[in-house]
Amino acid sequence: MRNLLILLFLPTILCSQRALIDDFDMAGDTYRTDYDCFRLTEERNYSTGSIWYKTPIDITEPFSIDLKVMLGCKDGAGADGMVFVFTGGRYRTGYTGEGIGFAGLRPSVGIELDTWLNEHLNDPVQDHIAIMANGRVGHYNDLAGPLPIPNIEDCAQHHLSVQWDPGTNKLAILIDYEEVIAAKVDLVNGIFGGQPLVYWGVTAATGRYNNRHEVCFDRLSLGPLPQVDPVISRGKE
Ligand SMILES: [Ca+2]
Ligand SMILES: [Ca+2]
Numbered sequence: 030m031r032n033l034l035i036l037l038f039l040p041t042i043l044c045s046q047r048a049l050i051d052d053f054d055m056a057g058d059t060y061r062t063d064y065d066c067f068r069l070t071e072e073r074n075y076s077t078g079s080i081w082y083k084t085p086i087d088i089t090e091p092f093s094i095d096l097k098v099m100l101g102c103k104d105g106a107g108a109d110g111m112v113f114v115f116t117g118g119r120y121r122t123g124y125t126g127e128g129i130g131f132a133g134l135r136p137s138v139g140i141e142l143d144t145w146l147n148e149h150l151n152d153p154v155q156d157h158i159a160i161m162a163n164g165r166v167g168h169y170n171d172l173a174g175p176l177p178i179p180n181i182e183d184c185a186q187h188h189l190s191v192q193w194d195p196g197t198n199k200l201a202i203l204i205d206y207e208e209v210i211a212a213k214v215d216l217v218n219g220i221f222g223g224q225p226l227v228y229w230g231v232t233a234a235t236g237r238y239n240n241r242h243e244v245c246f247d248r249l250s251l252g253p254l255p256q257v258d259p260v261i262s263r264g265k266e
Contacts, residue, residue: 069244102240103240110145112131140161182240
């Protein structure tokens with residue numbers, strides 16, 4: 030009986046793995062904190078940083094990536110935000126300031142958490158989230174959003190989950206365990222030119238204003254997605 034139970038639970042155990050700190054490369058101003066997270070920027074102007082998982086992931090298979098993000102303690106004067114990125118080529122950090130370390134990366138898909146209003150990019154006044162393609166940070170051809178969210182520069186860690194289902198081409202983003210935005214997109218053919226192996230990571234940047242940006246990785250789960258409550262998805266479907 031005991032062996033049977035072990036066999037039953039084995040697939041679940043095997044398809045979920047805790048991301049280790051040494052599984053990531055750091056770029057730009059990033060450094061590892063003494064509590065095993067990554068600080069991508071300090072409270073310093075014109076800073077940028079990124080981390081990248083060293084092993085590419087196969088986007089023809091379903092997966093979810095869970096992490097915690099901290100976007101600083103300054104609301105009104107805090108900038109610029111963070112972007113979770115899938116990228117095809119050799120990974121690096123994109124442009125600073127309003128580029129949030131994502132601008133200029135191509136081919137790519139970015140899930141932007143933007144905390145600074147740039148009117149010429151069509152940013153909403155509030156902190157906002159958007160799913161964007163190919164390093165374009167202006168909100169003119171977003172895959173989903175931009176969607177205003179409550180102030181996220183609240184000095185607290187927030188759980189972020191990125192879930193990909195190639196069966197339905199749904200890329201869904203959960204903040205603090207609630208789905209807030211989703212896009213229907215053919216990642217393999219529509220974005221990455223038929224290339225199924227892509228790198229993933231997180232970028233952050235400051236400009237004329239700044240904030241402290243940190244990320245801690247929790248878990249990479251390969252295989253069928255966990256069931257989540259059917260919360261209203263306000264992204265483009
Ligand atoms: Ca912005
Ligand atoms: Ca804010």
